[in-house]
Amino acid sequence: MEQTAATPGEASGAPAGRAGPPVPVRAVSGESPAGSAGAVGPLVRGLEVLRVLATGPEPRRHPGDLARVTGLARSTVDRITTTLVRVGVLRAEGRELLLAPGAAELGNAYLASCGLPELLGPHAASLAGTLDESVSLAVPDGDGVRFLTQSARRRAMAISLRPGELLPAGHCAAGALFAAGRDEDGPARGTGTPDRHRRVAEARARGFAVDDQMIEPGLVAVAVPVRGPDGAVVCAVGVESHTSRHSAASLEERALPALRRTAAAMEEALASAPAATTHPAPPVATAAGAREDALKEELGAGFLRSLARGLDVLRAFGAVRGPARLTDLARLTGQPRATTRRSLLTLRHLGYVQEEEAGFRLLPRVLELGYARLSGLTLPEIATPHLVDLVRRVRESASVAVLDGDDIRYVARVAGSRIMRIDIGIGTRLPAYATAMGRVLLGALPAAERTVR
Incomplete structure (x- = not known):
């Protein structure tokens, strides 16, 4: 796991085409x-x-x-x-x-309350490692599909579905599964198109759904439902790939058996989860009043x-x-x-x-x-505003670095306004043992790993 450190002084967010314009907040009851x-x-x-x-x-x-x-x-x-x-x-x-x-x-707060990332995330990560493909969890949200987590693979053509991102239900495999689960005995809810009704009927009959470049050109996916103890569809787990690696048919053949085993393991995890609990201590604001x-x-x-x-x-x-x-x-x-x-x-x-x-x-x-x-922000994007504030208060340079092997690598930096200063560029590597940030990061490692280093 990447370790990070920030110190003052010198070293010693929707992919294009998916999201529409903002829509005014609506009341679910239809009233203002x-x-x-x-x-x-x-x-x-x-x-x-x-x-x-x-x-x-x-x-x-x-x-x-x-x-x-x-x-x-x-x-x-x-x-x-x-x-x-x-x-x-x-x-x-x-x-x-x-x-x-x-x-x-x-x-x-929602992710902790529903518990799905905590309960099912490890199963999704394991499946991603087995198949060497990206794996995501999604839940229904009105007429859309909201993604909760994704275990992505690092590639030149990466599949990026950010946590919290909303997609139209008719444009992804998970949407067909949710529509099939809402109306087991009849046609899909809503007007829809004949093609969408066909996809929902196929998902209901086959128990899985395939996305052949409906979200974006080049993106293919296969998804299966995950049901709770009461039999209702709780979420969908999907495997995403690129047409440079798989066609929709080959991804289905490759991923579906393991995907079904993972869904079964997820359903066991949901069935064995403890009943609703409340933490005893208020985590929101001890002195809110x-x-x-x-x-x-x-x-x-x-x-x-x-x-x-x-x-x-x-x-x-x-x-x-x-x-x-x-x-x-x-x-x-x-x-x-x-x-x-x-x-x-x-x-x-x-x-x-x-x-x-x-x-x-x-x-x-x-x-x-x-x-x-x-969730789409990078570590430097998150850290830089805080570094700016820190530099303003202490009037010294501030940096963020990560542990990279036996070295530290600078990933964000804000220089102080001094005549004499040390210029350290983003990406600079320095020996971890010889720098303050490096020693902090080495000290945070497990004892066995510290000994090896």
């Missing part, structure tokens, strides 16, 4: 969320602004652009973005706004407390496996039950939460709130 009884208006508007930043074609936006796209007043956008910046979901660079790593916490009070006192009307509280409710789902009870979410966030319930009802109207008999369940649509865009 802002006009729904009990809806939290600032939370509705705040998530709309966040979604535009997360799904729009440009990762950076001026507040005026956000006002134009969302139809909100500029003063409202300013209050929303001020709040989102202060709670760590957005960051400001000059007059531009973009997602901050804290936005990934919302998607992480004190933090909110301080921000409200500092920013006054510029801080939207109800928006911050709604985001805390989303994060709290990460501490609960399976449906979460209102009482647990209120305890985890430190909020009154009535306040928590208002946030949950608003999130339900927006399609991010589903209410069940056992409680509330976070839905995969939460991944649209920045997870897909942030």
Whole structure:
């Protein structure tokens, strides 16, 4: 595993053609969320602004652009973005706004709550190693297919399906499987095309589906369903390849037997998983109330407390496996039950939460709130803004390096503004034992590996 280190001083996010334009946030019930009884208006508007930043074609936006796209007043956008910046979901660079790593916490909450990556990810990684092809897990999300994880193979023609990415159900193999599972005894739900109805019928009859360059030219895939203990389709596991290696037919022949064995192992893992659990300690914000009070006192009307509280409710789902009870979410966030319930009802109207008999369940649509865009960032892209802030505070150069054999390799660097400085380019290698970052990384290795080195 790559080890990373950052130190001050000298050394001693959708592939093109897949995503459409952003669509306004919709209420699953068909009514306007802002006009729904009990809806939290600032939370509705705040998530709309966040979604535009997360799904729009440009990762950076001026507040005026956000006002134009969302139809909100500029003063409202300013209050929303001020709040989102202060709670760590957005960051400001000059007059531009973009997602901050804290936005990934919302998607992480869904992934932890559903438990699928943790339970099924190792099986997918093992299959990828066996077949030497990319393997992904996907779940249904409305009329689309949302990808959760991918165990990719490093190649010149790499198959890149980012976690959180949404694809139209009719354009991928997993979509046919989900449509077949929704309506076992009749035609596929929705109008659809005759070709799509044929693919769904084939998937239902054969128990698997094939994607012959429907997503993109050159991409072929085969997928099978993974069912939960109740027999319902929980997710799909798929193998993706390129036409330079396989045709759709040859990939089916090569991958399908192992794919079916892996799906069976995944179903066993789901059947033996423990019942829904709640972590005893609040991981969201130990002093959430004190933090909110301080921000409200500092920013006054510029801080939207109800928006911050709604985001805390989303994060709290990460501490609960399976449906979460209102009482647990209120305890985890430190909020009154009535306040928590208002946030949950608003999130339900927006399609991010589903209410069940056992409680509330976070839905995969939460991944649209920045997870897909942030999951595509490289380590240097994530680290550089933090290095800039560090250099500004300590007035020294700052770097990030990874362990590469017996050396360290610089992957990100921000130089301080000094007359005398050491220029170290990205990609520079230095002996690990002779540098501070190298010794930190060597010290973090397991004891047996440290001895070998």
